[in-house]
Amino acid sequence: MESLYAITTGVLSACGLYLILRGRTFPVVVGLTLLSYAVNLFLFSMGGLTTHGAAIVDGKAAYADPLPQALVLTAIVIGFAMTAFAVILAMRARGDMGNDHVDGGRNRDDREENRR
Amino acid sequence: MSPHLIVLPVVLPLIAGVLLLRTRHGNPRNKRWLGVGATLALVVVSAMLVDRAAGGEIAYYALGDWQPPFGIVLVLDRLSALMVLLTSVLALGCVIFACGGDDEQGSNFHGLFQLQLMGINGAFLTGDLFNLFVFFEVLLLASYALLLHGGGRSRTQAAVHYVVLNLAGSSLFLIAVGTLYGATGTLNMADMAARIGELPAERSGLVTAGALLLLVVFGLKAAILPLYFWLPRAYAAAPAPVAALFAIMTKVGIYAILRVYSLIFGEQAGSLAALQQPWVWWLALATLAVATLGVLAARDLRLLVAYLVLVSVGTLLAGVGMGTVEATSSLLYYLVHSTLVTGGLFLLAEMIGLQRGKAGTRIVRGRPLTQGGALAMLFLAGAVAVAGLPPLSGAIGKALLLDAATPEQQPWLWPLLLISGLGAIIALSRAGSTLFWRSQKGERDGEPLPRQQWIGVTLLMATSPLLVALAGPVSDYTQAAAEQLANPDAMVRTLLSDAGDAS
Numbered sequence: 001m002e003s004l005y006a007i008t009t010g011v012l013s014a015c016g017l018y019l020i021l022r023g024r025t026f027p028v029v030v031g032l033t034l035l036s037y038a039v040n041l042f043l044f045s046m047g048g049l050t051t052h053g054a055a056i057v058d059g060k061a062a063y064a065d066p067l068p069q070a071l072v073l074t075a076i077v078i079g080f081a082m083t084a085f086a087v088i089l090a091m092r093a094r095g096d097m098g099n100d101h102v103d104g105g106r107n108r109d110d111r112e113e114n115r116r
Numbered sequence: 117m118s119p120h121l122i123v124l125p126v127v128l129p130l131i132a133g134v135l136l137l138r139t140r141h142g143n144p145r146n147k148r149w150l151g152v153g154a155t156l157a158l159v160v161v162s163a164m165l166v167d168r169a170a171g172g173e174i175a176y177y178a179l180g181d182w183q184p185p186f187g188i189v190l191v192l193d194r195l196s197a198l199m200v201l202l203t204s205v206l207a208l209g210c211v212i213f214a215c216g217g218d219d220e221q222g223s224n225f226h227g228l229f230q231l232q233l234m235g236i237n238g239a240f241l242t243g244d245l246f247n248l249f250v251f252f253e254v255l256l257l258a259s260y261a262l263l264l265h266g267g268g269r270s271r272t273q274a275a276v277h278y279v280v281l282n283l284a285g286s287s288l289f290l291i292a293v294g295t296l297y298g299a300t301g302t303l304n305m306a307d308m309a310a311r312i313g314e315l316p317a318e319r320s321g322l323v324t325a326g327a328l329l330l331l332v333v334f335g336l337k338a339a340i341l342p343l344y345f346w347l348p349r350a351y352a353a354a355p356a357p358v359a360a361l362f363a364i365m366t367k368v369g370i371y372a373i374l375r376v377y378s379l380i381f382g383e384q385a386g387s388l389a390a391l392q393q394p395w396v397w398w399l400a401l402a403t404l405a406v407a408t409l410g411v412l413a414a415r416d417l418r419l420l421v422a423y424l425v426l427v428s429v430g431t432l433l434a435g436v437g438m439g440t441v442e443a444t445s446s447l448l449y450y451l452v453h454s455t456l457v458t459g460g461l462f463l464l465a466e467m468i469g470l471q472r473g474k475a476g477t478r479i480v481r482g483r484p485l486t487q488g489g490a491l492a493m494l495f496l497a498g499a500v501a502v503a504g505l506p507p508l509s510g511a512i513g514k515a516l517l518l519d520a521a522t523p524e525q526q527p528w529l530w531p532l533l534l535i536s537g538l539g540a541i542i543a544l545s546r547a548g549s550t551l552f553w554r555s556q557k558g559e560r561d562g563e564p565l566p567r568q569q570w571i572g573v574t575l576l577m578a579t580s581p582l583l584v585a586l587a588g589p590v591s592d593y594t595q596a597a598a599e600q601l602a603n604p605d606a607m608v609r610t611l612l613s614d615a616g617d618a619s
Binding site: 025038039042046067068071075081085086093102103 | 294
């Protein structure tokens with residue numbers, strides 16, 4: 001299970017990083033989302049992976065570390081808010097600059113338009 | 117003194133922010149009074165906190181009465197009190213300036229401004245790595261919206277880079293925090309400091325990876341060399357009061373580096389002690405060199421000030437990299453000076469731009485300024501202070517830093533710091549003579565600037581002579597703060613005494 005978990009996290013972050021380095025805002029936003037999923041999985045695994053562990057410490061049974069779960073919950077909430085903001089910002093950039101390039105109008109058509 | 121005073125710098129802006137969000141379509145007068153009043157109250161609260169911390173006591177506030185190391189704590193020592201006071205003084209100047217009309221360019225300026233203050237103060241006060249992340253996110257989300265305040269093409273363009281870069285940075289921050297938690301089993305900084313010396317050797321690699329990843333994140337916030345390219349454009353595009361408040365944001369990164377690496381990776385960390393030192397020192401010097409080139413190359417006054425912020429970042433981080441108590445003390449003095457003065461210069465650049473019509477802040481010939489005389493005097497004062505010429509505070513800050521360098525560090529620091537000062541003098545005198553003297557013959561038709569803008573900018577500029585007049589007490593305080601920072605034991609003992617009794 002651990003190797004599968006590690007591979008999943010690794011593939012997610014690799015795909016996320018690749019997409020963040022693209023030149024258009026939509027892939028960048030998807031990349032940020034994938035990366036935040038990878039980060040959440042990574043955080044979750046940091047207390048050690050336990051199967052059939054109780055989520056609540058009751059003193060008897062084997063339990064899963066509750067702290068990473070609390071952290072992941074916070075990180076998910078913040079991550080969603082941030083992704084929503086990035087989506088809106090990308091739409092606004094599309095409207096303000098007339099294209100969806102992250103640098104805003106560095107393509108040839110646009111330059112020709114400026115010259116005219 | 118009430119024990120709840122420590123939590124007030126976080127709660128007060130939160131309440132004010134929520135109230136301002138409720139009245140976001142209301143009368144601008146009410147919003148302005150509420151925004152300025154809340155910031156003024158924050159100055160009073162943080163001055164009381166400095167007074168309390170000056171005695172050397174380390175106080176903590178356990179939220180929900182969950183005692184450390186299990187709960188979330190806010191920690192007050194000399195350093196964090198100083199940073200909170202600095203934030204609130206800077207914010208007071210910015211918010212008064214914004215009342216001159218900048219706040220009505222978009223909706224909700226004052227509410228977002230208060231929420232950003234909450235994030236900054238929280239980041240300075242927190243004693244817990246994960247909460248540092250949370251407060252970073254609070255201040256970042258507010259700063260994203262503030263950067264876009266008023267709208268416009270250049271702001272959107274700068275904001276896309278700024279937001280994407282910071283979101284990626286946040287992911288790295290979480291990975292770093294997760295790694296450190298996995299290696300040490302705690303998130304409380306004092307607890308981590310206590311545990312890190314006793315870690316088994318096979319975990320030291322993991323801790324090193326986490327710690328250096330954390331340095332990347334803080335370096336991104338502080339805008340150290342390979343990670344600063346977002347800063348000039350974002351700061352030059354932001355509305356003036358926001359850009360001025362952003363002057364503290366790079367210092368949040370510097371504060372985090374100081375705090376985390378002195379507390380967790382101090383002497384007690386054994387083989388992991390001071391693992392950031394070589395990186396910070398050389399990258400800071402490189403930042404200083406490149407930022408000086410940027411200052412010389414800037415063709416816009418706001419861009420010029422943004423590069424001056426970078427110069428101050430390089431200078432401050434060089435002080436961190438020197439790693440002695442004297443260096444830390446002098447860098448704290450320089451930090452107070454550079455934050456307030458660069459903040460004031462951002463405001464001043466906006467005022468100059470408003471009076472020059474179409475030429476704006478570009479350093480080219482333009483119309484004569486209606487209130488040119490007064491603006492030129494303020495510009496002269498700001499330029500003298502930021503370039504580090506006597507008699508203003510920059511000279512004292514730089515002299516203290518130069519004095520603190522050890523003989524091995526001197527051949528690197530002295531020429532770089534002095535040449536960066538020379539570069540700033542050249543660029544600022546060129547900018548000033550173009551803006552104020554080389555004007556076309558024409559009508560002066562700029563309108564007189566609102567009184568609030570004059571008050572805001574004068575407030576921030578006046579701190580420079582004030583820092584000279586109070587140089588003795590201030591440097592005594594920073595010296596004491598640096599000594600406190602160099603002895604993490606006291607903090608560990610204060611925070612973990614209850615846990616020690618229980619076990």
